[in-house]
Amino acid sequence: MPNRLLLAKIGYMAQTDALYGALTARENLNFFGAMQGVNPDELKRQIPHAAEVVNLQRDLDKRVDDYSGGMKRRLSLAIALISSPELLILDEPTVGIDPELRQQIWQELHRLAKTGITILLTTHVMEDAEEADALMMIRNGEAIAQGTPQELIKSYGVDTVEEAFLKAGREQDAHTSND
Structure with missing residues (x-):
């Protein structure tokens, strides 16, 4: 059985999205946040913030099956951020994301790194590699x-x-x- 307390300290975004298509984005965020041990009051605060980082505020109540590939990538990143983890492991986080949103995501990743969060990122996108410390x-x-x-x-x-x-x-x- 995995150590859920330890896993709650790690935000993970896989290269392929592991989302529940029949649920809305908000329901996915609530589910994964609860699985990571985030209490309901904290989830109410974190969901709007995570959705804002990935520009999904207007689409939180849409079913994930109706999302584009880029929207699913953004939701996966929001899920990785939902528990305010100490370590973020991101696999190709900006693939399929438009340049403007890519910059917004990098601003947030830099902000998180300045707060002491460790970010481990794998990428083939050299522009993303140039953003690394x-x-x-x-x-x-x-x-x-x-x-x-x-x-x-x-x-x-x-x-x-x-x-x-x-x-x-x-x-x-x-x-x-x-x-």
Whole structure:
């Protein structure tokens, strides 16, 4: 049996959405919040805040089956935030989200990080990687580089994190072929 007290301290957003389509967004948030041990009074305060972060305030009472793919991603992020976790684990959180909302989500993630919340994020979106305080670039299951985005750009003598990743990958390939 999982330790629910420990799990309540972790917000998790999977790459694929695990939502109850027959329920509304509000019902999903209430359900997952209760499962994470959030008391009903706190849920009443947290649901509007989480919905605002992901811009779903007007759609809270719609059935999730009627949501677009992007709306489902946003709801999954709201669920990860609902318990005010100490650790957020986010897998591809901005895939399918428009640029304006992506910026809003990043503003909130930066705000949360400043309050002491640890955020572990996996992504293939290099613009998201550039938002991180620290990166570990992984290719073929191996760490190929790590540091701040600025350190990686500087150390590889490139202009973007994406170029740093590509150069680190080429160096790994050259090293592997020499072994």
